Amino acid sequence: DVKVTQSSRYLVKRTGEKVFLECVQDMDHENMFWYRQDPGLGLRLIYFSYDVKMKEKGDIPEGYSVSREKKERFSLILESASTNQTSMYLCASDPSGQLLRSYNSPLHFGNGTRLTVT
Amino acid sequence: EDQVTQSPEALRLQEGESSSLNCSYTVSGLRGLFWYRQDPGKGPEFLFTLYSAGEEKEKERLKATLTKKESFLHITAPKPEDSATYLCAVHDLTDSWGKLQFGAGTQVVVTP
Numbered sequence: 001d002v003k004v005t006q007s008s009r010y011l012v013k014r015t016g017e018k019v020f021l022e023c024v025q026d027m028d029h030e031n032m033f034w035y036r037q038d039p040g041l042g043l044r045l046i047y048f049s050y051d052v053k054m055k056e057k058g059d060i061p062e063g064y065s066v067s068r069e070k071k072e073r074f075s076l077i078l079e080s081a082s083t084n085q086t087s088m089y090l091c092a093s094d095p096s097g098q099l100l101r102s103y104n105s106p107l108h109f110g111n112g113t114r115l116t117v118t
Numbered sequence: 119e120d121q122v123t124q125s126p127e128a129l130r131l132q133e134g135e136s137s138s139l140n141c142s143y144t145v146s147g148l149r150g151l152f153w154y155r156q157d158p159g160k161g162p163e164f165l166f167t168l169y170s171a172g173e174e175k176e177k178e179r180l181k182a183t184l185t186k187k188e189s190f191l192h193i194t195a196p197k198p199e200d201s202a203t204y205l206c207a208v209h210d211l212t213d214s215w216g217k218l219q220f221g222a223g224t225q226v227v228v229t230p
Contacts, residue, residue, distance in 0.1 A: 004161070035220075042122075042205070043162075043220040056215060090161050096216070106152055107218065109161030 003027070004110035006091050012116045019078040021113050023091030031096060032074035033107065034058075034066065037088040049074055081117045089113045122208055124221035131228045134195050139204055139224045142188040147211030151189050152218065153182050154205040162205055196228045 007022040025032065033048040035058075045058030047066040055066050063085060067075040074093075078085055092107040121144045131137055143151065150169050154162035166175040168184040175182045179200060181192040191204055203225045207218040 009159075040127075040222055042222040043207075045217055048215070048217070050215075058217065092161075106154075106164035106167060107162075109163070111159070111161045 004091055004093055004108050006089075006110040006113050008113050009111065010114050010116075012118065013078075013081050014118055015082060017078075017081050017117075019081050019115065019117075021076040021078075021089055021091075021115070023074045023076070023110055024072050025074075025091075025093040025108070026072065027093070027095065027108075028071065029093035029095045029108075030071075031094045032068065033092040033094075034064075034074065034076045035090045035092065036060070037090055037112070043090065046076065081115075083117050085115065086117045087115060089115055122206060122219050122221040124204075124206060124224050126224060127222070128225045129227070131193070131196050131226065133197055133228055133230050136192070136194045136196070138193070139191040139226070140188060141191070141206035141221055143206075143208045143219075144187075145208050145210040145212075145219075149209040149211040149216070151184055152207045152209070153189070153191055154207065156203045156205060156223070165204075193226070196226075198228045198230055201226055201228045 004025045013019050031050050034046045035043040037043050044060050046064050049055045049068040065077045090112045091110045094105045094107050096105050123142050125140045150167050153165040156162040166182045171186045173184050179194050183190045203223045205223045207220040
């Protein structure tokens, strides 16, 4: 079974702090994703990465950055946390790589990090 | 712009009371429609992928169907362990990165 592990289940940070959310997958998957989940809004894509050191903006990248130095690890960075970034953050992976048109695989999710910014 | 709308937002069922969840979508071209189940405090867990109108998939008490504009998730004779939030997502053929667009989900509670 694919395992996607997020390092923290709960985090409480203060406004203005730099926040790192870490995600590791153990199945050598090419693609990794960061979503945030808010009530009534569903999952919204922040950033994704299709290879080491490669990244693409999702639908709501403002206020976030990412890092992928190793294939198995994808980090989400909040440069200066704000209260409107209080949310559930979900990491996901899938094996399809850059040939997305020819491969239609489901995402494998971690259990999420609930971040509260005060 | 792609849109995915799920209804109802919440559903309360008695054990054994069958019902259906709806996912309506607007995409330029459908590559695939996914259903996920999410338990409280956990990440979504994959259930089904549907690719073309008329397709059906089943797993235990769940059956997913697909038309050109919507998908239904039928829950037959539900049990309390079917309580969860059910999410649908679409993959638009014209999105070169294959990003998924998610609906907001339907929260299902099944009482004994």
